[in-house]
Amino acid sequence: MEQQIRDIMTSTVFTIKETQSIQEAGAVMSEHNIGSIPVVNNNGDMVGIITDRDITLRSTAQGEDAQTPISQVMTAQQVVQATPDMDVHEAAELMAQQQIRRLPVVENGQVIGMISLGDVAVQHQLTDDAEEALSSISTPSGPQK
Template sequence: MIIGQILKSKGRGVMTARPEDTIQEIALRLSSRKIGAILILGDSENVVGIISERDIIRLIAEHGAAALTMLARDGMTRDVVSCTREHTLDEIMETMTKGRFRHIPVVENGTLIGIISIGDVVKHHTAEVELEVSAMRGYLATG
């Protein structure tokens, strides 16, 4: 399965913020949408960073309550790993595992077209495995 198929089924909606937004504003958006990460877009709408729940916890641990008044640009992960809709589910699983992160933006020609989360990966991988098991059962039953 390729990432483009996952985006078709889940949609392309992506929560974004600006580098000048505060960590508290971002935390409120994450909480209200029940999501784990938000992409930070620059002036030309390109991905310049990402802030996850883990990043916010790290900032609070390092800076205390003052972390909430920090700007996204000061707390975001800048080296964002992205993929295209042509990447496979297996490639994304490997990338997430090696990088120890749970969200990958989908970017093509410099334009953000979606985001893939570990939940998306697990859901679709499970569906693939169930389909394979069903096919094997059918094959064995017909003998």
């Protein structure tokens, strides 16, 4: 039987506006012990995602100020996302292909949840999918030129 993402996703999701600072994003990550936050516009539509890695590589390493707007360092193009009715096996495969550990779940442009590799791994019938995804995610990629 297919299991949908809506059945296992985390529905408590913290979002941040694209106009807020990277310092504010870091504070939300620290307070809630999370590594990524969906970025929304004033209408609440998802426009990107910011990760602790984005903050490190695209701002801190570049000497950016802590008040730099999130919009300047977030991943905005081709943000990988899921829909609540997507099959969990399909989501695990998507995470493996894209080498990501978390997927925002979006419905009608609005973030309604998050699914992580951990969410997949705790489902007994999905253990093989989680192992395969983790193996793919953990495969080293070469340096970008």
